[in-house]
Amino acid sequence: xxxxxxxxxxxxxxxxxxxxxxxxxxxxxxxxxxxxxxxxxxxxxxxxxxxxxxxxxxxxxxxxxxxxxxxxxxxxxxxxxxxxxxxxxxxxxxxxxxxxxxxxxxxxxxxxxxxxxxxxxxxxxxxxxxxxxxxxxxxxxxxxxxxxxxxxxxxxxxxxxxxxxxxxxxxxxxxxxxxxxxxxxxxxxxxxxxxxxxxxxxxxxxxxxxxxxxxxxxxxxxxxxxxxxxxxxxxxxxxxxxxxxxxxxxxxxxxxxxxxxxxxxxxxxxxxxxxxxxxxxxxxxxxxxxxxxxxxxxxxxxxxxxxxxxxxxxxxxxxxxxxxxxxxxxxxxxxxxxxxxxxxxxxxxxxxxxxxxxxxxxxxxx
Amino acid sequence: xxxxxxxxxxxxxxxxxxxxxxxxxxxxxxxxxxxxxxxxxxxxxxxxxxxxxxxxxxxxxxxxxxxxxxxxxxxxxxxxxxxxxxxxxxxxxxxxxxxxxxxxxxxxxxxxxxxxxxxxxxxxxxxxxxxxxxxxxxxxxxxxxxxxxxxxxxxxxxxxxxxxxxxxxxxxxxxxxxxxxxxxxxxxxxxxxxxxxxxxxxxxxxxxxxxxxxxxxxxxxxxxxxxxxxxxxxxxxxxxxxxxxxxxxxxxxxxxxxxxxxxxxxxxxxxxxxxxxxxxxxxxxxxxxxxxxxxxxxxxxxxxxxxxxxxxxxxxxxxxxxxxxxxxxxxxxxxxx
Numbered sequence: 001x002x003x004x005x006x007x008x009x010x011x012x013x014x015x016x017x018x019x020x021x022x023x024x025x026x027x028x029x030x031x032x033x034x035x036x037x038x039x040x041x042x043x044x045x046x047x048x049x050x051x052x053x054x055x056x057x058x059x060x061x062x063x064x065x066x067x068x069x070x071x072x073x074x075x076x077x078x079x080x081x082x083x084x085x086x087x088x089x090x091x092x093x094x095x096x097x098x099x100x101x102x103x104x105x106x107x108x109x110x111x112x113x114x115x116x117x118x119x120x121x122x123x124x125x126x127x128x129x130x131x132x133x134x135x136x137x138x139x140x141x142x143x144x145x146x147x148x149x150x151x152x153x154x155x156x157x158x159x160x161x162x163x164x165x166x167x168x169x170x171x172x173x174x175x176x177x178x179x180x181x182x183x184x185x186x187x188x189x190x191x192x193x194x195x196x197x198x199x200x201x202x203x204x205x206x207x208x209x210x211x212x213x214x215x216x217x218x219x220x221x222x223x224x225x226x227x228x229x230x231x232x233x234x235x236x237x238x239x240x241x242x243x244x245x246x247x248x249x250x251x252x253x254x255x256x257x258x259x260x261x262x263x264x265x266x267x268x269x270x271x272x273x274x275x276x277x278x279x280x281x282x283x284x285x286x287x288x289x290x291x292x293x294x295x296x297x298x299x300x301x302x303x304x305x306x307x308x309x310x311x312x313x314x315x316x317x318x319x320x321x322x323x324x325x326x327x328x329x330x331x332x333x334x335x336x337x338x339x340x341x342x343x344x345x346x347x348x349x350x351x352x353x354x355x356x357x358x359x360x361x362x363x364x365x366x
Numbered sequence: 367x368x369x370x371x372x373x374x375x376x377x378x379x380x381x382x383x384x385x386x387x388x389x390x391x392x393x394x395x396x397x398x399x400x401x402x403x404x405x406x407x408x409x410x411x412x413x414x415x416x417x418x419x420x421x422x423x424x425x426x427x428x429x430x431x432x433x434x435x436x437x438x439x440x441x442x443x444x445x446x447x448x449x450x451x452x453x454x455x456x457x458x459x460x461x462x463x464x465x466x467x468x469x470x471x472x473x474x475x476x477x478x479x480x481x482x483x484x485x486x487x488x489x490x491x492x493x494x495x496x497x498x499x500x501x502x503x504x505x506x507x508x509x510x511x512x513x514x515x516x517x518x519x520x521x522x523x524x525x526x527x528x529x530x531x532x533x534x535x536x537x538x539x540x541x542x543x544x545x546x547x548x549x550x551x552x553x554x555x556x557x558x559x560x561x562x563x564x565x566x567x568x569x570x571x572x573x574x575x576x577x578x579x580x581x582x583x584x585x586x587x588x589x590x591x592x593x594x595x596x597x598x599x600x601x602x603x604x605x606x607x608x609x610x611x612x613x614x615x616x617x618x619x620x621x622x623x624x625x626x627x628x629x630x631x632x633x634x635x636x637x638x639x640x641x642x643x644x645x646x647x648x649x650x651x652x653x654x655x656x657x658x659x660x661x662x663x664x665x666x667x668x669x670x671x672x673x674x675x676x677x678x679x680x681x682x683x684x685x686x687x688x689x690x691x692x693x694x695x696x697x698x699x700x701x702x703x
Binding site for chain 2: 199269
C-alpha cells in the first residue's frame with residue numbers, strides 16, 4: 001500500500017550503505033552493509049519510528065534519510081526530489097528543512113558557544129532574520145522548550161542532561177525544519193526527565209507541523225510516540241506496520257521474539273520469554289537467505305536458501321518472512337500490560353491531576 | 367523498617383541507618399537508609415541517577431575509598447559481622463567470596479589482557495585452597511553454568527572476543543564462582559539489548575533458585591523490577607521513600623515519588639494520553655532540600671513537608687512509606703474523580 005505522492009515526504013528506493021571493514025596490505029577490503037536495500041515511505045506529519053537492537057543499522061538509516069550520510073546505492077527522495085546526489089552546497093540548503101537531534105546532547109553542542117549562539121547559528125545560516133529578530137527568536141525557542149530565556153548567555157556545561165537535550169531540540173527547531181530526526185533522543189535521560197522530553201517533543205511536533213523520525217531501542221517509548229514503526233534486523237527492514245497493529249499482533253518472528261522479551265512493568269503481566277537465543281550475527285558475514293534464519297524457531301530450508309521479499313500483509317503492513325501467514329496463527333502473548341487495580345488507578349489519577357496544576361515550572365527552575 | 371512477614375528467618379544482610387557523604391559535600395548523598403535481604407530473596411533498589419543506589423552498593427562492598435566518601439553513620443551486619451567496620455584486608459577476603467558484585471559494563475570490569483578462563487580461575491584461587499588445575503576446572507564448570515556455548519573452547523578467549531551478553535555471562539560466572547551468600551548487581555542489563563536482557567535475567571533467576579543466593583539488584587527499569595523482585599526499595603535523593611513487597615509497590619504505591627516515577631514510564635500497552643510527569647529535576651548535593659527531599663517537585667507538598675523528614679511508616683504488611691500524607695486519597699480525595 002503506497003502513500004499518495006502528496007502525503008509522501010520521504011521515500012527511499014533500495015537504499016544501501018556499505019562501510020569498509022577490515023583492510024590490510026595483503027587482503028581484500030571487506031565491506032559491511034549497515035543498511036541493505038531498504039525501501040520505505042514516510043508520511044508528512046507522522047511519527048515514524050525505527051526500532052532494532054544494537055548494530056541493526058537503525059542509526060545509519062536515520063542519517064541516510066536526511067543526508068547526513070551519502071548512500072552507497074539506491075536513492076532518497078525528499079518531497080519527490082532525489083537528495084542522494086546533491087552537491088555539498090545544496091545539502092547545506094537542505095539542512096534548513098531536515099534537522100537532527102542526537103542521543104548525547106553534550107557531544108553535539110559546541111562547548112565554546114553560548115546556548116544563545118548555538119540556537120542562533122542555524123538562523124544565521126538559513127534565514128534572513130536580522131540580529132534583533134534572531135535574538136528574539138532565541139528567547140522564544142528557549143521558552144518553547146521549557147527553559148528560561150536568560151539561559152542564552154550560559155554555556156552547555158552548566159546544564160543537566162535533560163536541559164541540554166532541550167537546548168539540542170531548540171537548536172534543531174531554529175531553522176524552521178519540516179523533519180526532525182531523533183536518534184535515541186531520550187535514552188540517555190533519567191525516567192522522570194525522559195517523560196518531560198517525550199511530552200515536549202510531542203507538543204512541538206504538533207505546534208510546528210513536524211514530521212518526526214524516531215530511532216529508539218526502548219519499545220515502550222516507541223509504542224507511546226509512534227504512528228508507524230519499522231523493525232530492523234541486520235541492516236534490513238523485516239516488518240513495518242501501524243503502531244497498534246505491530247504491538248498487538250506482530251507478524252515477523254523477530255518482532256514477535258522482541259515483543260515477548262520485553263519485561264512488563266506489572267507483577268501480574270506475563271513473564272518475559274528468553275527463548276530467542278544467541279546473538280545478532282556479525283554484519284561482516286550476514287547469513288544467507290533470510291538474515292534471521294539461524295536464530296528463527298520457524299526456519300526451514302527455504303529460509304537459508306532464499307531471501308524473503310517484502311510482502312504486503314494488509315492494513316498498511318509489510319513483512320519480510322516466507323512463513324508469516326503460518327506464524328501469525330500461532331497464539332502467543334506479546335506485550336500486554338494488565339490494567340491497574342482501583343486503588344492504584346485512583347492515586348495515579350490524583351497524581352496526574354495535581355502534577356498538571358503544578359506544570360508551568362517544569363525544568364525551567366534551576 | 368518493617369520486615370517481610372513471610373520471612374521470619376535471619377536476614378543475610380541487614381543495613382541500618384546508613385549515611386554516606388562525599389568529601390567536601392554539604393549534605394549526605396545517602397541519608398539514613400535501612401533495608402535487609404534474606405536468603406534466596408531478591409531486593410530491587412530503584413531510583414534515578416544520583417539517588418544514592420550505586421553508592422550504597424559500593425560502600426557495602428568496601429569499594430568507596432575513604433578519601434572519596436565517608437560513612438557518617440550506620441551498620442551493615444552480614445554473617446554476624448559489620449561490613450562497614452571491616453578493614454581493607456578483611457573486606458578483600460569477603461569480596462568475590464561470600465559477597466560478590468556485577469556491574470553494568472562488563473567490558474570495563476573484565477581485564478582486557480587476561481583470558482576469561484584465567485580470570486574466573488583467579489577468583490577461585492584467591493579464596494580457596496585449590497590447585498591451579500582445580501581452579502581451571504571450576505572456571506569451565508562456571509562457564510557451563512552460565513550457559514556459554516562450547517565453554518571449553520571459550521576458556522582461552524579474551525574479553526574483546528565476546529559479545530556484550532557473553533561478557534555479562536562471564537561476569538556472572540566470576541561473581542558466583544565461590545557460591546556467595548550475597549550478590550549485588552548494579553544495572554546488569556541496562557547496556558544490553560532487550561532479547562539479551564531477557565536471557566541474562568532468566569539466567570540470574572535460575573542460578574539464584576539453584577544456589578539460594580540473596581540478590582540485591584539495582585535498577586531503574588520497572589519492567590525488570592516486576593520480573594525479578596521480591597521486595598522493592600524506592601530511593602530518592604539519598605532517602606528510601608518506599609519499601610514494599612513487589613506486588614504492593616505496583617498495586618498499592620503510596621509515595622508521590624513512586625507514583626510519579628511509574629507515571630513517567632510509557633506503557634507498553636495502548637497509549638492513554640500524554641505522560642504525567644514529575645516537574646523539575648533531581649536536586650544536586652549542593653542544594654539538597656530540607657525535610658522530605660521530594661518536596662520541591664511533589665504535587666502534593668504542604669508547608670510542613672520541608673520542615674521534617676518523614677520516617678518510614680508501616681502502611682501495609684511489610685510496606686513502609688516515608689510521606690506525611692500517605693495514603694494520599696485520605697487527604698487529597700476531593701480531586702480524585
